[in-house]
Amino acid sequence: MPVISDKGRQMPESPIRKLVPYAEEAKKNGRKVYHLNIGQPDIKTPKVALDAVKNNNLEILEYARSEGSEQYREKIAAYYNSKGMDVSGKDIIVTTGGSEALLFALGTVADYGDEIIIPEPFYANYNGFATASGVKVVPVVSSIENNFALPPIEAFEKLISPKTRAILICNPGNPTGYLYSEEEIRKLADLVKKHNLFLLADEVYREFAYDDVEHYSIMREEGIEEHAIMIDSVSKRYSMCGARIGCLVSRNREVITTVLKFAQARLSSPTYAQIASEAALETPQSYFDEVSKEYVSRRNLLVSELEKIDGVRVAKPKGAFYCIAELPVKNTDDFARWLLESFEVNNETVMVAPAAGFYSTPGMGTNQVRIAYVLKKEDLITAVNILKEALKVYPDN
Numbered sequence: 001m002p003v004i005s006d007k008g009r010q011m012p013e014s015p016i017r018k019l020v021p022y023a024e025e026a027k028k029n030g031r032k033v034y035h036l037n038i039g040q041p042d043i044k045t046p047k048v049a050l051d052a053v054k055n056n057n058l059e060i061l062e063y064a065r066s067e068g069s070e071q072y073r074e075k076i077a078a079y080y081n082s083k084g085m086d087v088s089g090k091d092i093i094v095t096t097g098g099s100e101a102l103l104f105a106l107g108t109v110a111d112y113g114d115e116i117i118i119p120e121p122f123y124a125n126y127n128g129f130a131t132a133s134g135v136k137v138v139p140v141v142s143s144i145e146n147n148f149a150l151p152p153i154e155a156f157e158k159l160i161s162p163k164t165r166a167i168l169i170c171n172p173g174n175p176t177g178y179l180y181s182e183e184e185i186r187k188l189a190d191l192v193k194k195h196n197l198f199l200l201a202d203e204v205y206r207e208f209a210y211d212d213v214e215h216y217s218i219m220r221e222e223g224i225e226e227h228a229i230m231i232d233s234v235s236k237r238y239s240m241c242g243a244r245i246g247c248l249v250s251r252n253r254e255v256i257t258t259v260l261k262f263a264q265a266r267l268s269s270p271t272y273a274q275i276a277s278e279a280a281l282e283t284p285q286s287y288f289d290e291v292s293k294e295y296v297s298r299r300n301l302l303v304s305e306l307e308k309i310d311g312v313r314v315a316k317p318k319g320a321f322y323c324i325a326e327l328p329v330k331n332t333d334d335f336a337r338w339l340l341e342s343f344e345v346n347n348e349t350v351m352v353a354p355a356a357g358f359y360s361t362p363g364m365g366t367n368q369v370r371i372a373y374v375l376k377k378e379d380l381i382t383a384v385n386i387l388k389e390a391l392k393v394y395p396d397n
Helices: 006-010 020-028 047-054 070-082 097-109 125-133 153-159 182-195 253-265 271-280 285-307 332-342 377-393
Strands: 032-035 092-095 115-120 136-141 164-170 198-202 228-233 246-249 322-326 348-351 368-372
Touching (some): 006 125, 020 032, 020 332, 032 377, 047 271, 092 253, 097 253, 164 182, 182 198, 285 322, 285 377, 332 348, 332 368, 332 377, 348 377
Parallel strands (some): 032 348, 115 136, 115 164, 164 198, 198 228
């Protein structure tokens, strides 16, 4: 039998998607499943984006430019400038989702065997992207005790080696919902300048910043123009996960030139999706105000209800639409599977994402879950009640 590559064997399973077969089986057996496991917003996509595709009269669906259309990139740049970032269209490469932007970034800044430092827990696919790129993830642990704030800079500095090429953050964070402050970003900026590293920031949840706290982008920080690489996407901002359009932004010309070569190798991002994404930039601010208000309400409700359950500890998120909850169980992988296979309340159950998959340090997060509050409030109440009842009878407690 032909042999599968080591890289293929080492690719991690998604902690978000690996339980899908169990959920599908539960549904086949007639049970309703409340999905708290995946960041698929239930907010409607802006009509202006959908109409741009519906009303388009293209006669030939041609390739787009590898870097994205000039018109679209200029409009993205205008959006960034409205957020206080000095960015032009030439600083942007349009990608097939933020995922491709991350892959291109790792391919640009690191060679096989090089290292990137990431505060954990982190978006699970960072492990997959690193494995696919032959790059080693070096985790620096953040803690639920302080809401997953940025670890001390000294903790980062201890991990820097001759193979270190970059620090990667997600701001606001998936899976923690933590929003880095301007002071924390500035500390990271000073660190990458001191050690001549890249600072990669996944900022796809930028619009989801709560409690009157403003998101501070690395692209606003002066003096790190050659170090800063920002990852972005339309998926969450406009509830357009299926469009698969993102971008990579940097004022480092060598970075952009190199990323473009990766983009040329895959030809181009989808034309219709770029049309929809360009139109989405016309979405009025009122849309984001309403969405933010809704998510704050959901967050407050979810955290409040979770805190009522004995033995549960939850970090209060400042952004995005996730939180990490610590449960009184030994292994949330087993618990999540048990919920789908063996438990129900009124023929209903819940699906959560075990948090161990958001860590790269073995043994971390085994009693934690990530919960996405992307359901309407009455469904969140029902889902948390099911979780509460499940914890009362779970046999491994």
